[in-house]
Amino acid sequence: MIKTLCVKRSLYSALIGFSFILPSICLADARSELILENNCSTPVEFNVRPRDSSGATIINKKLEPFEYINIGDYTNSEIINYVSTINIDFHSLDSTNDSGSLQYILTNGFTANYADFKNLIGDINIEHQNSDYSYEWHSYTTTLKRRIPIFTVSACKTQIEIRGSKLKDVERILIFGDSLSDYGNLYGYTNGTIPKSIPYNKGMFSNGAVWSDILNNSLKDKIKISNYAVGGATVVFEPSWTDIGLPYTLGTEISSYSVDTGAHDTDKTFAIFFIGANDYLTIDVSQDPSTIPDIAKQVTDKIKVAIQSVKASKTLIIGLPDLSLTPESIEIGNQALLKEVSKLHNEYLKQFADMDDNVDFLSLDEMFNTLINDTDKFNQTYSTNLSPDKIHKSCWLGSYFALNSLLDKKEFYKNLLASNPEIEENDSRQLQLNDMDLNLNVMDKIPLNSDITSAILAAETGTLCANPQEFAFFDKVHPTYQVHKALFKYIASYFGIIS
Template sequence: MMRTCFICLLGLLAWTAQAAEPRPAFSRIVVFGDSLSDTGKMYSKMRGYLPSSPPYYEGRFSNGPVWLEHLNAQFPGLKIANEAEGGATAVAYNKISWHPKYQVINNLDYEITQFLQKESFQPDDLVILWVGANDYLAYGWNSETDAKRVRDAISDAASRIVLNGAKQVLLFNLPDLGQNPSARSQKVTQAASHVSQYHNALLLNLARQLAPTGLVRLFEIDKQFDEMLSEPQNFGLSDTEHACYGGGYVWKPFAASSANEDARLNAFSPQERLAIAGNPLLAQAVTSPMARKVAAPDCEGKMYWDQVHPTRVVHAALGERAAAFIESQYEYLPR
C-alpha cells in the first residue's frame, strides 16, 4: 500500500515539475548503505574492534578510502552526511526474526531513522541508496522472492525520504556478486550471480516506473565492475579473482579458550558476538591482536581487498565514475 501511494505521490509531483531545470541542483550528498560506503560508523559502534585497523584502513572495509571519499575531487567543498554501516541490510530482518544475528546489525529503514533523529532532509540534498549485498551474500536470502522483498524495502525507503523533504534520490544497483572471492570460496557463484542480476532488473524497472517524476534515478554500478572484470589492465588490475588480505573467512576466536582471546572478546556483548558470527562478511574483518600489528599487505593489481570488499584502487575508480554520472545528471551548487 505504501509503495502504491508513493508512486501516486511522485506522479502528482511530476505534474508540478514541468518547469524544472534539466539538471536538478544539489548541495549535499546523504548516503545510506553498507560496508561498501561505510567511513567508520561500524568501527565506532564496535569500539574500534571492527573492522580491525590495521590491516583495514581507519575503520573502512578496504585498504584505503572508499568511493564516496573521492567525490570531493569533482565537487570541491561537498558536504556528505553518511549513515552507511558495515553489515547493514536492505530489509529489517529484526522485525521478522528473533535470531540474534539480526538484532545488532543495522538496516536501511533504521539508518534513515538515525539520520532523522539528528537532522532533516533538505530540498537540495542528493540522497544515495546503495544496499542489498548483505541480504544475499551474508544471510543467504537469494531467491527471486527475496530479491523482491529487498526491492520493496528500497522503494519504501525512497518513499520515506521523499515524504520527509528530499527531492532527489539516486539508487545504486549491485555488482555481480558471483564474481567475488566470497562467492567462489562458498561455491555459490551461480546463485549469487542470478540473484544480483535479478535484483538489478527489479531496480531498473523501479527506476523506469518512477522516471517521469524526475525524483528517482539509477546508477548502474554493475557496469563499472563488469568493465573492470573484462578489461582489468585499464584500471591497473591484474588479479580480479583472489583476495589481497588473507584473513580467514569465518572468525574462529568465538571458540577460543585462551585468556588473551577471552579478554579481547569481552569488548563485545554476547549479542554482538552472535551478530558478528552470523555475518561472515563482518566476521572476517575482526583479526587477532597479532595480525593487527602487521602492516597491511601490498595489494598492487588486486581488485579485492578481502573476500568481498574492493581495494582502494577500485574504490577510487568507482568514485570517479560515480562523480561523472552525478555531474551529468545534477548541478552542484555549494552552500
C-alpha cells in the same frame, strides 16, 4: 614521574571504563602510516623529511603514473618533544612542471593524538582534498589493540566542478548503504574494534579510502554530506533465507536520518542508496533457485519504501555488482545463485527508477564487465594498476587451516577480537581483558555476516599481500582502494563533476 608518563593512557582507560592502568603501554605513542600516490599522467618523485619522528627519510622516490606505495610508520612516542613535523613534497620528471608540498604535524597529545596537514602549496592533495586536513584518534581500542590511521598524500589533484552538473542545485547529499559506503560509522559504534585499523583504513572496509569518503572530501566546502551507511547492514531484518541478521539495517539508517536534525536544513537533497549485498552474500548453496525472485523482491520492495520515505529532491540507486565474483562466493560455491539474485535485484530497482523522474538507476555492470574481461582498458579508463590474474583473488592470504568448523561460531570471532598478541597470555592485564564485558559484548551485537567476519579474519589471522594495488579484493568480500577509486570516478562521471 611514572604517574605523569601514564596520564594519557590512564585518562583514556578511564574514559572507556577500564579499572586498571597499563604499565608497559602507558607511554605516549602516536602512530600513523603514510601512502604516497601519483595521480599525475607522468612519473614524479616524492621527498619525505621527518623531524622529531621515527619514520623513514625518503629522497627522490619515483612513482610511475597512478602508482601508490605505503611508506610505513611515522610515530611520535616522546613525552617532551611530543610534536613531530614531517615535510612532504613532490615534483614531476618531465616538462609538465607539476609540483607540490605540505607539512604533516603529528601531535602526541595527553588525551588524544592529532594529525594536522597544513601549508599545502601547488598541485598536492591530502586525503583527496587540496586544503588543510585534521584527524583525531586515541592510541588503543577497548581491546587494547593499536589504532593506526593511514593518510594518503597525492600528487596531482582531481578537478571537481559542480556548475553544470547534476549537483549544481544540491545542498546536501544523503548516503544509505553498507560497508561499501561506510567511512567510519560501524567503527565508531564498536569503539574502534571493527574494522581494525590497520590493516583497514580509519574505520573503512578497505586498505584505503572508500568511494563515499573520496566524494565527501572532494566536495568539502561545496556540498554537505550525511552518511548513514553502516558496515554489515542489511535491508531485511534477519532475512529468513540466512542465519544472519544485523541490528543495523536500512530501516535503522532511515531512523537515524529522521532524528538527525542537522540533515533537515534544506529540501535541496540528493539521496544515494547502495545496499542489498549483505542480504544475499550468505545465501546457502542449497537454497531452492525458484525462491530467488521472491528473495530479490523482498529486498528491493523495502528499498523502494525507504526511498519514498526519505522524500529527497533527487535519488540515485546504485545497482549491485555481480556478487558471484567475490572470493567468498567462489569459495562457498553459491555463484549461480548470487549471479541470478544480483541480476534480479538490479532489474527490479531499474524498473522502479524508470517510473519516477526523480529517481535514477546507475548500473555497475559495464564497469565490472570491463574489469573482468578487459582489465587493461579498465586500468586505462580509471587510472588503476590492477593485475588481470588477481581480479578474483583476495589480498588476504590467510589460510583456512583447521578452523573451517569454527568459522560459523560466534565464540571464535569473539576470541579473535578479544585476544591481543601484544600482551602475554599469563599477563594479568590479559585476564582482565578477557573478563571485560565491554570487549566481548561487541560480538553479541554483531552477527556472523560476511561483511563483518571477512574483516575480522583479515585483520586478526593470516597475512596480507605486499601489493594490494594489483588486487580487486582486499579480503573475501571488500574491494581494494584501487576499485574504490574507480568506483568514485564512475559515480562522479554520472554526476558530471569530473571530465
